[in-house]
Amino acid sequence: MNSSVSGMKAQSNWLGTTSDNIANASTVGYKRADTAFSTLVMPHQPAGGYSSGGVETTIRRSISEAGSVSYTNSPTDIAIVGKGFFVVEDADGTQYLTRAGNFQKDAQGHLLNSGGYRLAGYDYRDGEGPGGDLVTIDLSNAPLIASASTVGTFNVNLPIEAGSVSSIMVDTPPSENGPSTRYTKHLKMTSTGDGGGLGGTTDIYFTKLAENKWEITAFVTYGPGATGFPYDLDGGDVFMASTVLTFDPNTGEVVDGDPRLMPDPADNFYYDFSSLLEEDTANAGAIKLKGNFISDTPQIDRAAGEVPPSANLASSVFARKDTYSGYAGLPSHVAIDMYSTKVGDNTWEVTFFNQADSTAGGFPYGEPGSAPLATRTLVFDPVTGELISGAGAFHVAIPDIGSWSVDLSDMVSKQDYFSTIADGMSISLDLARSSETIQPHLAGSVASQNQVGAKYTSKSALTAYDTAGRAVIVDIYYSKGPDNKWEVSVFDQRDTLTGGFPYGVAGSPPLATTILTFDPTTNRLTGNGVLEVPIAGGETLKLDMSGSTQLAAEFNVSKATFDGSKASNPTGYSISSEGIVSATYDDGQAVALYRIALADVMSPDNMTAVNGTVYLVNRESGEAVMGFPGSGNLGKLYSGAYENSNVDLADEMTNMIESQRVYTANSKVFQTGSEMWDIVNSLKR
Incomplete structure (x- = not known):
């Protein structure tokens, strides 16, 4: 009877793990629990007889076995592809390991998974990469930024039939x-x-x-x-x-x-x-x-x-x-x-x-x-x-x-x-280095000479940004010269009081000037066509005009794209495969804030399971070793995805049926033993 009782208890344990597995089949990052059986043998067996022992169970978890990956539209859902665990913390700062990567930003800016644990990483905002102690990732501290304009594309068509402003090139x-x-x-x-x-x-x-x-x-x-x-x-x-x-x-x-x-x-x-x-x-x-x-x-x-x-x-x-x-x-x-x-x-x-x-x-x-x-x-x-x-x-x-x-x-x-x-x-x-810069230009009263009444063929303007995010409007003048040559001169619009020449002191040089030369056969620009324009309070804007043309059409700007932006808050967040958490902005910039930490242990299956699909390291699992995604043996991250449980429902249903049958058989043994005791007791009467 004791053997059958131990058998029913063992099957009850098996049914319990099976029940947990089925209940958590849809739990993100859940790891299947298994029941392992081993025999119990009585130490002293009578000669010619047999004393039944029983069975005992050990509960094991398949923590090292990865589940399938589901894809979402949330950039804060993260899946680990390969080895490693997220490091998360509870409200008291206790650290745990988990594969549950369905994180969402809470009201304080922390990334919480479905178990309520906060994702941890290394601060990236010192400008020199991640370092220091492990901290809770806090997206509420994403900086307000402004970026200076440094590169741009500005293609124009200059009318080939326009008359020359000056026919003489000097310098x-x-x-x-x-x-x-x-x-x-x-x-x-x-x-x-x-x-x-x-x-x-x-x-x-x-x-x-x-x-x-x-x-x-x-x-x-x-x-x-x-x-x-x-x-x-x-x-x-x-x-x-x-x-x-x-x-x-x-x-x-x-x-x-x-x-x-x-x-x-x-x-x-x-x-x-x-x-x-x-x-x-x-x-x-x-x-x-x-x-x-x-x-x-x-x-x-x-x-x-x-x-x-x-x-x-x-x-x-x-x-x-x-x-x-x-x-x-x-x-x-x-x-x-x-x-x-x-x-x-x-x-x-x-x-x-x-x-x-x-x-x-x-x-x-x-x-x-x-x-x-x-x-x-x-x-x-x-x-x-x-x-x-x-x-x-x-x-x-x-x-x-x-x-x-x-x-x-x-x-x-x-x-x-x-x-x-x-x-x-x-x-x-x-x-x-102190030598004077020699700049070719048109002779006469043309735009580059910055005098009252200066002549030019066409004019346009563009908006750039300084390092504080202030808009800086520059005026661009185009003056046709001899032999398919055009002079381009750039001025800061803030320097004019009349909306035209002069800008600042009459005769002062423009911010930048260059000569564009067009191929007489293709009417396309020859040379690199890059104009370097210093922006007051900002950087030097490298203006690429190499796509400009000289065709029989009116002056027009065919393409105008620039980097730089006014002061703005982040519009979203991104997470790279290497675990870099960045704030993203309207102009496409991304500012690195943190780098997610991954940890690994020698024997993951021996970690202690805790509520919320997290695990604690112990003596049997070995100490946690920290690292970054993609480094060493650690896996990479996929943003917009999470790891499902590793439960196979078909296997669990099969286990449940088998457990039920074995439990029934053990109960029959117990019932038979009970009936035999009844017979023995009736012999006394």
């Missing part, structure tokens, strides 16, 4: 090769052979276009052709290449743009400007020559009375002469003559003089026999042609003027076309 950059070119710095290099005659001239122009942005343009002229703007690019003897480099405002190093120029497409020779620096003041830089001293060049005949350039005599002979002017921090009128001469087997001499000291452009420089500015002897390996002596940079000092550095470490001496710069030249110099 154009060297890359346009116009008659009114303006630049910041000019470097000139001329090469000749010992027999005389001009081998070639290279003019390199450095032009400051904007803050930290410079145009570098090189013209290569072969033969005795004239140099200067405009260069004859159609004659076949002059070639041009240009690039725009952007410099880091802190380090002064090149950070954007192609630093190599190759003016002549038929020649692999290049100029490398990757070592340029933008500094507060322009200091002397360095020149690094890379090329070949042809090995079978005849060396000087000392027996015949020939002497090298370092002797500085009228009889000095050389293989090549290169002249450099306008270099580095030296005055533009200073020119340096560099002579290259083979003076022995595999040995070359490179000598430098100040051209101002020359006699009719040659030797002697100053007093005959006087020392040159600098001399370098280079020795090459006869087999490999590599430089083995004379490597490294050295200074060419010009008395009372300054000095500059020359590096010949990359020179070789092989049987090949002779040139001290056959492969390329690395140019390193400092560009003065």
Whole structure:
């Protein structure tokens, strides 16, 4: 009878867990409870007899088994896909673990699940990511924000048939090769052979276009052709290449743009400007020559009375002469003559003089026999042609003027076309950050000149925002110039008292101005078309006008989109797969507030179940280890979804039927035992 009683009790436990599972089949995050059976055996069995024992049960929970996922329209419903548990707290601050992710914001801004527990995470509002102690997530503290305008797209159509406001362009950059070119710095290099005659001239122009942005343009002229703007690019003897480099405002190093120029497409020779620096003041830089001293060049005949350039005599002979002017921090009128001469087997001499000291452009420089500015002897390996002596940079000092550095470490001496710069030249110099920005513009009384009665073709306006969220309206003027060119000028509308010119003090410059050039065939804008407009009290607005056109239609604005916003409260919240809880705003911004914490234990199924579908860690489960969603072995989060219970109703119904049958069988055993006792008791009577 005791065995049957234990059996009925065990089946009652099984029926109890089955009943709980069925009752919680729709409970979010619920984990199925199971009843495990084990035998009870009496310790002392009589010889030839049997003493029945019974059965005992252990309740187990399938906490580590995930349920299916349901999707909702609420961003605060969260499902964990993978390992891990949400960390939640009750009103007393006690922490629990759960997979029940159906959270909703309460009146205090906390995220509560259906059990009334608050979601916990790490504060993200210090601007440097989550950190500190675990805290209850509080969405009521989402900040009021305002964002400054920094980027925008502003495409317009400029009427092709409009009359020109001005037909003259001035201060154009060297890359346009116009008659009114303006630049910041000019470097000139001329090469000749010992027999005389001009081998070639290279003019390199450095032009400051904007803050930290410079145009570098090189013209290569072969033969005795004239140099200067405009260069004859159609004659076949002059070639041009240009690039725009952007410099880091802190380090002064090149950070954007192609630093190599190759003016002549038929020649692999290049100029490398990757070592340029933008500094507060322009200091002397360095020149690094890379090329070949042809090995079978005849060396000087000392027996015949020939002497090298370092002797500085009228009889000095050389293989090549290169002249450099306008270099580095030296005055533009200073020119340096560099002579290259083979003076022995595999040995070359490179000598430098100040051209101002020359006699009719040659030797002697100053007093005959006087020392040159600098001399370098280079020795090459006869087999490999590599430089083995004379490597490294050295200074060419010009008395009372300054000095500059020359590096010949990359020179070789092989049987090949002779040139001290056959492969390329690395140019390193400092560009003065304080240099005036050179801005091309139309001549005459046009909008960019900001005078009363200034002329223009069309006008529009746009609204940007400063860092406080104040609206800043800027007026944009479009003035048609020559040859498919339009001048765009931008002014702050607050600076005008009349609704037009002048803005502020007459003649003061606009906030920004640029020249838009259109392709005459496609009537589409050439170049990048980005106008940088500084907004008072805000940031620099990079206005992308690259989609603008010049068609036979009226002026119109075809697209106008900008970032930035006025001061506003959040309109919603979002939760990323990595657990970052962000406030979202009207302008599409998202501000990270918290990062949800996940925890895991070594043996989740051994945690202690508590009311509200939450669990407490204990000795059997192991301590909780904290982490972030998606890190380590922890799963990721899905916003707008939650995890269902892991109950299978079909299995539970089967278990219920089986439990009922076994319970009935045990009751029959008990009934039979009771009847047997009745028979035994009746024997006494």
